[in-house]
Ligand SMILES: Nc1ncnc2c1ncn2[C@@H]1O[C@H](COP(=O)(O)OP(=O)(O)O)[C@@H](O)[C@H]1O
C-alpha cells in the first residue's frame with residue numbers, strides 16, 4: 001500500500017466524526033459480546049466443577065474400586081462413597097435428598113472450599129446420634145440450624161421392598177454442619193453423612209467417585225476404558241445429561257445471537273462506508289487528479305472502515321476481558337448493595353476465557369463486515385475527476 | 393520532441409438519454425507545445441477552454457483525434473499509467489480551490505509527494521521548504537477553511553509543483569480572486585514554473601496575464617487560433 005494511501009486512511013480515521021461514532025458503537029457492541037461469551041463459559045464450567053467436585057467426580061464406578069499402578073497416573077483421587085435416597089422431616093417440612101456417606105478424608109481442602117465449610121468439628125461427640133451435613137437451602141426449607149435434630153427416613157428401594165418388607169423406622173440425626181455450594185439445583189438434593197452410618201442403611205449403595213487429573217479431563221471416555229473394571233462406569237455428562245445438554249443449547253443460542261448481532265453490525269458498517277464515499281466524492285476526485293489510481297481509492301475506502309472496525313473490536317475485546325476478570329467484584333458489589341437474590345446465585349466461579357470461540361466470533365465479525373464494506377465500495381474507484389472542472 | 397501534441401481533436405458531449413452526439417464543442421483542434429514553453433488559451437465563457445485543458449491533461453478523452461505525450465500516443469494508457477502521469481508528469485491548478493479539507497496546508501502540499509513514494513516525513517519536509525518560498529510558512533498547520541482564497545490558491549500552486557512536473561495545467565487559477573491577490577498568485581505561478589523549467593498551459597480571461605506567455609491562442613467557433 002502506498003504511503004499516501006496509509007496517510008489518507010490515518011487522516012480520515014482520526015478526523016472524521018462518523019468514523020469515531022462507528023468506533024464507539026462497535027466497541028460498545030463488542031464489550032457485552034465478549035462478556036456474554038466469557039460469562040456463559042465460566043458459569044457452565046463453574047457449575048460442572050461443582051457437580052464433579054462434591055457430587056459425582058468425573059467418573060463413577062458402580063461399586064468399590066481401587067486404582068492399580070497402571071491407572072493411577074490418570075487419576076488424581078478416588079473416593080468410595082455410599083449413598084441412597086432419604087426423606088428428612090422437621091416440624092416445618094420435608095425434603096427428599098440423596099444422602100451420601102463419606103469418610104472424613106473425603107473433605108479435602110478443595111471440597112471444603114466448594115462447600116464453603118470450615119474444618120469439620122467431627123470431635124463434637126456430645127451426641128451419639130448420626131451426623132448429617134445439609135445445605136443452607138435444605139436448612140432454610142426445614143427451618144434447621146446447626147446442632148438441631150431431624151428425623152431421617154430411608155426411602156424404600158423398588159427392588160428391595162418386595163423381598164424383605166422391613167418396617168421403615170425414622171432415624172434421628174443431628175445437623176453437624178450446613179454447607180452451600182452457591183448452586184441451588186445441586187444444594188437442594190444433596191446431604192452428607194458418615195460413611196459407616198450410610199453403609200448400614202444402604203447396603204448396596206457403594207459408588208467410587210473418581211477425579212481425573214486435569215490434563216485428562218477432556219478425554220474421560222478414554223480414561224473410562226483404561227480403568228479396566230467389570231463394574232459399570234458412567235461419566236459426569238452421562239449422569240447429568242439434562243444439565244449437560246442445557247449447557248450445549250445455551251452455548252449454541254449465545255453463538256446464534258452473536259452472529260445475528262454481527263450481521264446487523266456488518267450492515268451498519270456497509271452503510272458507514274457508503275456514507276464515507278458519498279461524503280468524500282470531492283476528495284476522491286481531487287486525489288485522483290493528484291495521482292492516486294482507482295484501486296488506491298478502493299483500498300483507502302475499504303481500510304478506512306475496516307481499520308476502524310478492527311481497532312474498535314480489539315478495544316471492545318480488551319475492555320470486555322478487563323470487565324470479565326473483575327466480574328466477581330462487580331457481582332459481589334451488586335449482590336451486597338442492590339440485588340439480594342444475587343447472593344444465592346453462583347458467584348464463586350473462576351473466569352474462563354473461551355479464546356477459541358472469541359477468536360471465531362471476532363473473525364466472523366471482521367470477515368462479514370469486510371464483505372459488506374467491499375460490496376458497498378466497489379463504485380468508489382469510478383468517481384470521475386472531471387466533475388472538478390464544473391465547479392466554480 | 394514536443395512535450396504535448398494535440399492532433400485534430402474533436403470533442404462532443406452526449407446529451408441526455410439521446411445516444412446521438414451533440415454538435416462538437418471542439419472541432420479539429422491541433423496544438424503543439426515544446427518543453428519550457430508557456431501557452432495561454434483564451435476565449436469567451438463556454439467556448440470549451442476547460443474541455444480542451446481536460447483533454448490535454450488526460451482527465452478526459454477526445455471523441456476523435458490523438459493526444460501525444462513525449463511522442464507517445466496516450467489513447468492506450470491504462471488507468472495506472474494515467475494515475476502515475478498525473479502524479480509525476482503533470483500538475484493541475486483550478487479556479488475553484490480544491491484543497492482537501494481534512495488535511496492541513498502542509499499535508500495538502502505534501503500529499504502528491506507521498507503518492508510519488510516519499511515517506512510522510514520526507515514529503516512534509518519537502519512541502520514545508522516549498523511553502524517557505526511563498527511566504528506562507530506561518531500557515532503550515534492551518535486547515536483550508538481557516539485560509540483566505542489567495543492563500544489557498546498559492547498552496548494549490550505549491551501542490552501542483554511539488555513533484556516538479558513537466559507540464560502544469562492551470563484553468564483560470566485567479567478567476568475567483570481580487571486583483572491584488574490575482575497578481576500575486578499569477579507572479580508566483582510564472583516564477584515557480586520558470587525556475588523548474590516546466591511547461592505551462594494556462595487558461596485565462598485576463599489579457600495582461602496571457603501576454604506574459606510565450607504563445608497565446610484563442611478558441612473561437614470551436615477552433616483554436618493563434619493570436
Ligand atoms: N460533461 C459535460 N456534458 C455536457 N456538456 C458539457 C460537459 N462539460 C462541458 N460541457 C459543455 O461544453 C461547453 C464548454 O464548456 P467549458 O469547456 O467548461 O467552457 P469554458 O471553460 O470555456 O467556459 C459548455 O457549453 C458546456 O455546457
Ligand SMILES: [Mg+2]
Pocket residue numbers: 441442563
Ligand atoms: Mg472553464
